[in-house]
Amino acid sequence: MPHKILIVEDNENNRCLVRDILTFHGYEVVVAADGQEGVILARELLPDLILMDIQMPGMDGITACGILKGDPATGRLKIIALTSFAMQGDQERFLAAGFDGYLSKPVNTRELPVLVKQWLEEEPI
C-alpha cells in the first residue's frame, strides 16, 4: 500500500505541482484547497502525511493544524507546514503551533521527495 499524503494549499498551481511530483514518486495524493476542506479530508482519510499551507482564505493552516492536533482521532497525524513566510522565528512559531516539520516555499522539487520519505520514516513523536 502506498503512503497516503494530503496536500492543503489554496494556490491551484502549487497544489498541482506538489501533487504531480509526489504522485510520480508513487504516493497516493489527495488535495484540499483550504483549511476547512483539509480538516474534513484529514478526518476522513487519516493520511500518513499532511503538507499544509499556512496562509489560506477561510481557515488558515495554523487553525487547521490546531484542530487536528487537538482531536484525539487525528492528533497523531504528521503535519508539515508549507509556507513562504521566510521570516525569522517562523520555524519555532510553527512548531509551537503543533506542526511536525517546516518546509519553506518555493519548494525544491528535487528535495521534496527525499524530505517526504524522511518524514514518513521518522517515528511519530
Add this chain to the structure above:
Amino acid sequence: MAKTTKKTKPALDIVQKCPTGIKELDGITMGSKDNKLLTAVEDTGRIISESRSEATLLQAGALQNAIFNSANFSSIATDAKGVIQIFNVGAERMLGYTAAEVMNKITPADISDPQEVIARAEQLSRELGTKITPGFEALVFKASRGIEDIYELTYIRKDGSRFPAVVSVTALRDEQDAIIGYLLIGTDNTARKQIEAEQKQLSQRLRDHQFYTRSLFESNIDAIMTTDPAGIITDVNKQMEVLTDCTRDELIGAPFKNYFTDPDRAETGINQVLREKKVTDYELTARSRDGKETVVSFNATTFYDRDRKLQGVFAAARDVTERKRLDQVLQEKNVELENARAVAEKTNLTKSDFLANMSHELRTPLNSIIGFSEVLQDQMFGPINEKQQEYVNNILTSGRHLLSLINDILDLSKVESGNMNLELTVFLLRELLAASMILLREKALKSRIELRLDLAPEADIQIVADQRKLKQIMFNLLSNAVKFTPAGGTVNVSAKKDGDFIEITVADTGIGIREEDIPKLFHPFTQLESVYTKEFEGTGLGLALNRQMVELHGGRIWVKSDIGAGSRFSFTIPLTQAGATELPANQPEIAPSGGNTVLVIEDDPLTLDTLGNALQRKGYRALRASSGLEGVELAQRDLPDLIVLDLVMPGMSGFDVADRLRDENSVAKVPILVLTSMDLSAADRARLAGKVWRIEGKGSLSTNEFLNLVENAVGAK
C-alpha cells in the same frame, strides 16, 4: 677792580621808575673796565649825584657791580654803531667768546641767528612802515626810538652751537640825549624752551591718547556705554545715541534703565554685573525716544581706576534683531524639515511594508514557475526535445534570478522597517569563513579561480555575531569577487583583529571598480555600468544588504579598488555585542558523545578540516579521507559510526563510494550522510536512494545543524 667799583658807585639808580631813566641806565654801563666809558660814567655820575643822595649812589654802585659780574645775565654794550664795547662775564660764559675777542670787532648781530635777524628786520619794516636793514639796526631799532624792547633771539656761540635767549635792549644816551650806544641784557632761555617743548609734547600725547580712546569707543559696532555704580550713564558712543535716539549730552547723567522697555530687568542686569563682575548675552529691548524697539544682547564688565576703586560698568550692546529673526526662520525651517522627515519616514515604512507583502505575493507564483520548470527539466513525465529543454532552462534561470531578487528585497525591507534582528551566537570565525568559501568552491573551480583563506592568529577566535547573516555577507562578497575575477585569478579572504573589531577582507584580482562608482555601491538598486550588469548577472542588492547587515552588527563596510587590478571589500564586526554576555557557547569543549567515530570523505581540504575540527570539538573521533578510495579503505579498517560523504570528487566519486560501501557487509549498516553542493537530479537521487541515510546541501547547513545531524545519526544507531 676795587677801584673801578668805587668809581661806578654813583651811576646806578632804579631803572624803570625814573622818568630820567636813560641817564640812570647810563650809570649801569659804567661797570666797565673800559677807560673811555669810565669817563662817561663819571660824567653821568655827576648828573645822578645831583639828584640822589650819596648813600643811594653807593648802594647803586654795588648793584651795578653785581650785574656786571653776573654769570647768569649776558650784558653786552655797544657804541652807537653797534660795535661791542663791553662783554661781561655772563656773556663770556654763555657765548664762549672772551671779551677781548669781540670788543671793538663785531656787533651783536654777528653772534645772532642771521635768519632771525632778517626776519626781524622784515617784521619791523612792516610794523613801523619804514625800511629797516637786516643787521644790528634790526636788533636795536625800537630801542633807538625810545621804545622798550624785549624779544627772543637765538645767539650763536663761538663753537657754532646755538641757544635761545631773551634779550632786553636799551639805548644809551649822552647829556644831550644823543644815542651813544646800546645795552643788550640777555638770559639763556634754553631751560624754559625745553619745558615749554615738553609740555607741548605732553599735552599732544594726552590729546592723542584721548583721541585713541574715543575712537576705540566710537568705532565699535556695538552700542557702548559706561555707567557709574548707581547705573547713571557716564559715557556713550555714537551707536548708543542711534539706539536711543538721544544725544550724548542727554544720555550722560541719565539712569541707564530708562532706555529699555523693562527697566527692572535692566537694573537687575547692572546689579548682576556689579555682583559677578561681568555678564554675557544679557538680552534687553532698547526703546528709543521715537518708540522704536531693538532687541540687544549685552556683554558688560565692571571697570576700575588705578587704585582699583570701582568706577562703574562698561557695557556693550549688540543688535540681535536680525539674529533673532534668523533664529525664528531657522526654527520654522527645522519644524518643516522635521515634518518632511516624519512624512518620509512614514512613506518609507509604508514602502517597506509594501515590499514585504509584495515579496510574499510574488513568491507564490514563482513557486509554480520554478517548480514546474524543474519537473519539466527532470523530464518526470516524459522526454522533451532539445529546444524545449533550452527554453525550460531559460525559464528556470530567470525564475531563480527573480526569486533571489525578491529575497534580497524582502531582506532589505526587513532592515528598513526595523524587522531584522540579530540572532547572536558564539562561533569560531575560521569555521564560518571556511563554510562560506565552500559555497563558492565549485563556481571558482569552473573559472579556475583560486580561493584562499588567510587568517591572522589573533583572529582565529570565537566571535559573537549572527552566524547566518555573516555567512550571507561573506557569500555576497565572495560571489561578487568570483563573478568579477577573470579565469586564473585569485580571491583571498583574510581576517585580522583591529582594536575591538574583527576586520574581514575579501580581495580579488578582478576588473575593479571606478572611483566615482564606489559611493554608489552600497545603495540599493545601484547599477554600475550597464555593461557590467548585462555581463554579470546579479540582483544589485547584495552590497546594500551587506551594508545593512554589517551596520546592524555595529560594524562598517568599505571598499578599495583599482581599475584592472582588483577590489578589496572589507568590513568590521565588533568583538563584543551588547547583551551577549549570557549567550550559550555553541561549542562546548567537553563532548557528550562518548567518543563515537565519524569518517569524513571530502576532497576539499578546507571543508575536510572544518568538518573534522567541528567533530573533534564535539568529542568525536574524526577520521579524514581526502579521496573516495581512501575513504572506502578507512571505513573498512575502522568501522566508523557514521560516514560523511561528498559526492563530487576526482577519481572515485561519492556515488561510487556509496555503492562500494553498501556492497561490503562489514560497513553496510553504517549510516551515510551525504553533504553536497550540487543540485541533484531525480536520477541522482534515485541512485542514492536506499544507500544513504540523508542528503544535505552544504550551503544550507550550519555547523551546528551538521553536528545535530551527526548526533541524531549516531544516537539512532
